[in-house]
Amino acid sequence: NAGVTQTPKFRILKIGQSMTLQCTQDMNHNYMYWYRQDPGMGLKLIYYSVGAGITDKGEVPNGYNVSRSTTEDFPLRLELAAPSQTSVYFCASSYAGFPYEQYFGPGTRLTVT
Amino acid sequence: KQEVTQIPAALSVPEGENLVLNCSFTDSAIYNLQWFRQDPGKGLTSLLLIQSSQREQTSGRLNASLDKSSGRSTLYIAASQPGDSATYLCAVRPVETSYDKVIFGPGTSLSVIP
Numbered sequence: 001n002a003g004v005t006q007t008p009k010f011r012i013l014k015i016g017q018s019m020t021l022q023c024t025q026d027m028n029h030n031y032m033y034w035y036r037q038d039p040g041m042g043l044k045l046i047y048y049s050v051g052a053g054i055t056d057k058g059e060v061p062n063g064y065n066v067s068r069s070t071t072e073d074f075p076l077r078l079e080l081a082a083p084s085q086t087s088v089y090f091c092a093s094s095y096a097g098f099p100y101e102q103y104f105g106p107g108t109r110l111t112v113t
Numbered sequence: 114k115q116e117v118t119q120i121p122a123a124l125s126v127p128e129g130e131n132l133v134l135n136c137s138f139t140d141s142a143i144y145n146l147q148w149f150r151q152d153p154g155k156g157l158t159s160l161l162l163i164q165s166s167q168r169e170q171t172s173g174r175l176n177a178s179l180d181k182s183s184g185r186s187t188l189y190i191a192a193s194q195p196g197d198s199a200t201y202l203c204a205v206r207p208v209e210t211s212y213d214k215v216i217f218g219p220g221t222s223l224s225v226i227p
Contacts, residue, residue: 004156009154040122040219040220041219042117042202042204042216042217042218042219042220043202043204043215043217044217045214045215058214090156090157098144098145098206099144099145099164101147101159101162102215103159104149104156104157104158105156106154106155106156107154107155107156109154
């Protein structure tokens with residue numbers, strides 16, 4: 001099992017550019033999540049999905065979009081990158097909600113200049 | 114609104130020392146509390162998960178305690194080693210939310226000096 005994988009590991013974007021952060025899990029988990037972590041701060045939930053075809057907003061969804069066409073994949077789309085989106089992005093998955101544990105990917109470090 | 118804080122923000126200790134990391138949360142209505150380790154460029158590794166009905170959990174040199182009524186948890190690391198150097202995050206799972214939610218603290222950056 002590879003667990004939760006994310007690509008790319010690093011990316012530098014110019015303001016206004018778009019990109020997609022990829023996330024894949026091979027644990028047959030139903031739930032998937034996207035978090036961002038700003039320096040000196042805890043992780044904040046951007047979007048989550050409880051199954052293929054179902055997505056919903058978390059705490060900080062503005063500027064992002066997601067889709068969940070398969071159980072395995074949960075891409076995060078940035079349409080018009082802004083410097084405020086400079087952060088480390090973590091994808092996570094779990095079999096279901098509480099009490100199941102969330103498993104995290106290695107993260108994508110994104111810089112917008 | 115549930116908030117999680119961690120003190121200190123950074124800690125540097127000599128190898129072999131026992132140490133305590135602190136986590137505080139504002140609302141005692143939680144399902145559980147979890148301690149994670151974060152290494153640079155890597156994801157989060159779960160260390161210990163304490164259910165709301167439990168007082169502590171142990172794994173090797175790590176011991177985590179939970180006092181729900183006072184909104185506090187501590188992570189005790191015995192006989193610290195340079196390999197323990199990492200950022201330690203605590204996170205709570207609140208009971209009353211509109212979605213499955215985990216709220217993270219900002220982390221404590223630990224350096225163990227050989």
